Amino acid sequence: MSEDMKPFHWPVRIYYEDTDAGGVVFYANYLRFLERARTEWLRSFGFEQDQLRSEYGIVFAVREVDIKYLKPARFNQQLTVSVENIQLKQASMAMQQLVSKLDADKSELIVKAAVNVVCLHSEQFSPCPIPKPIFKVLKACI
Amino acid sequence: MSEDMKPFHWPVRIYYEDTDAGGVVFYANYLRFLERARTEWLRSFGFEQDQLRSEYGIVFAVREVDIKYLKPARFNQQLTVSVENIQLKQASMAMQQLVSKLDADKSELIVKAAVNVVCLHSEQFSPCPIPKPIFKVLKACI
Amino acid sequence: MSEDMKPFHWPVRIYYEDTDAGGVVFYANYLRFLERARTEWLRSFGFEQDQLRSEYGIVFAVREVDIKYLKPARFNQQLTVSVENIQLKQASMAMQQLVSKLDADKSELIVKAAVNVVCLHSEQFSPCPIPKPIFKVLKACI
Amino acid sequence: MSEDMKPFHWPVRIYYEDTDAGGVVFYANYLRFLERARTEWLRSFGFEQDQLRSEYGIVFAVREVDIKYLKPARFNQQLTVSVENIQLKQASMAMQQLVSKLDADKSELIVKAAVNVVCLHSEQFSPCPIPKPIFKVLKACI
Numbered sequence: 001m002s003e004d005m006k007p008f009h010w011p012v013r014i015y016y017e018d019t020d021a022g023g024v025v026f027y028a029n030y031l032r033f034l035e036r037a038r039t040e041w042l043r044s045f046g047f048e049q050d051q052l053r054s055e056y057g058i059v060f061a062v063r064e065v066d067i068k069y070l071k072p073a074r075f076n077q078q079l080t081v082s083v084e085n086i087q088l089k090q091a092s093m094a095m096q097q098l099v100s101k102l103d104a105d106k107s108e109l110i111v112k113a114a115v116n117v118v119c120l121h122s123e124q125f126s127p128c129p130i131p132k133p134i135f136k137v138l139k140a141c142i
Numbered sequence: 143m144s145e146d147m148k149p150f151h152w153p154v155r156i157y158y159e160d161t162d163a164g165g166v167v168f169y170a171n172y173l174r175f176l177e178r179a180r181t182e183w184l185r186s187f188g189f190e191q192d193q194l195r196s197e198y199g200i201v202f203a204v205r206e207v208d209i210k211y212l213k214p215a216r217f218n219q220q221l222t223v224s225v226e227n228i229q230l231k232q233a234s235m236a237m238q239q240l241v242s243k244l245d246a247d248k249s250e251l252i253v254k255a256a257v258n259v260v261c262l263h264s265e266q267f268s269p270c271p272i273p274k275p276i277f278k279v280l281k282a283c284i
Numbered sequence: 285m286s287e288d289m290k291p292f293h294w295p296v297r298i299y300y301e302d303t304d305a306g307g308v309v310f311y312a313n314y315l316r317f318l319e320r321a322r323t324e325w326l327r328s329f330g331f332e333q334d335q336l337r338s339e340y341g342i343v344f345a346v347r348e349v350d351i352k353y354l355k356p357a358r359f360n361q362q363l364t365v366s367v368e369n370i371q372l373k374q375a376s377m378a379m380q381q382l383v384s385k386l387d388a389d390k391s392e393l394i395v396k397a398a399v400n401v402v403c404l405h406s407e408q409f410s411p412c413p414i415p416k417p418i419f420k421v422l423k424a425c426i
Numbered sequence: 427m428s429e430d431m432k433p434f435h436w437p438v439r440i441y442y443e444d445t446d447a448g449g450v451v452f453y454a455n456y457l458r459f460l461e462r463a464r465t466e467w468l469r470s471f472g473f474e475q476d477q478l479r480s481e482y483g484i485v486f487a488v489r490e491v492d493i494k495y496l497k498p499a500r501f502n503q504q505l506t507v508s509v510e511n512i513q514l515k516q517a518s519m520a521m522q523q524l525v526s527k528l529d530a531d532k533s534e535l536i537v538k539a540a541v542n543v544v545c546l547h548s549e550q551f552s553p554c555p556i557p558k559p560i561f562k563v564l565k566a567c568i
Contacts, residue, residue: 022548024551028455029454061498062453064494066492067490069488069489072487
């Protein structure tokens, strides 16, 4: 089912802040890009994470990332970051996130990540079920 | 008076995370280094900022930075960051912070900053006097 | 003259990466936002900084920032960053940059910065005049 | 064999720059900590990465990270980051890196990462064998 969902895409421009003295994007910064795309993916359903926290008392936290660096990306390049292949469970979500470089007419895969996100009480940081209204919307869309 | 104080120094090593594709330290990252030195300067008096927050309900926040970039610093170099010339007021502190590169036998000035820090209620972020016990210790030392 | 120029504006969304445990944007990160706006301001004239480097052998480097933090900004808020009041010289530019928070119907000033940028040879990092074609375009537009 | 090596440890203090509005260390920042520990581990053998680049024309680049976030870490805490269980190959290294929180008398595991590092020509970013003098020293020590 999740295989059928159209991937969500979010554009990321590479600024000086993202690069390092090797001339390429510093490896930790791709996790910032992945987080931006997940935030915008939730927003695309109308879920604002500050409201999820104040209304439901929950936060989504990353439990695991398996990230493969396939090609370097450089200053000033334009990337797109996806959220796709979501596996929704009661208290967590697994998903794939791809970072690709957009050139004239082709797309080149830069980074491939498997991300596991859990739903936590925002105070105690203990696991809790994804609130029903959120679960239902996500379930319907993937 | 503050002129007599011996400057506080904190070492900073430049890692890949600190540099950019220009081959030098990214200009925003010096503000991270300045903050580390101020944190360690407060710690040198026994002031832990998480305790200042839980016990006194205050945070120190930066109100203004005037930072001059004099020379570039590069990957793997060893820097030292100072806190000096402190001007202590009831609800704020002004200070100078220098970032220098340590080489064999000389020190080279990289960055020079004038920093203004205010004392705020940690919840409302409204100005408040520096708590007496803290003020007294700082006053005696500068 | 520069007073007449319409300010350039660039939108910045606040993600988790930008905030700190105080619940607000970490003070160094505003310099990342300022840099993004300057990069996009140059791009709006067709100047790509990687091309400026490869074609003209120059980089623009920040020589001084005087930044005032007026109000805090929080996770998930939408900001706009300006470039305005440019003073163009042979080998440098001074400008003002404002960061404002966009709410329903008003704009609230968060950060105000005076920034001084110099033109440098990309290898030796020594000052050099802004290349004529760039100078002419900027001169005509401010 | 690598099992017998004593793990290398590097201390990391958590500053405001490392945390986010959730009150804990931002997940991408652990990769900064892992990189610092690997840099200092190489330095402990006398290998300075800027020299590896200028003398041998190589850089070590991360090919894959599988990182598990087990517990949160907070502002002002003291962590230790390890490099251990190194598997040395001709042109790459696999290793485990643990991030632990140091309290009074116990150590608590925060983050567990499996990291794969490859040796690349610093210009073309194409794979190349780890230079013999480096390989020999590492081989003898793990």
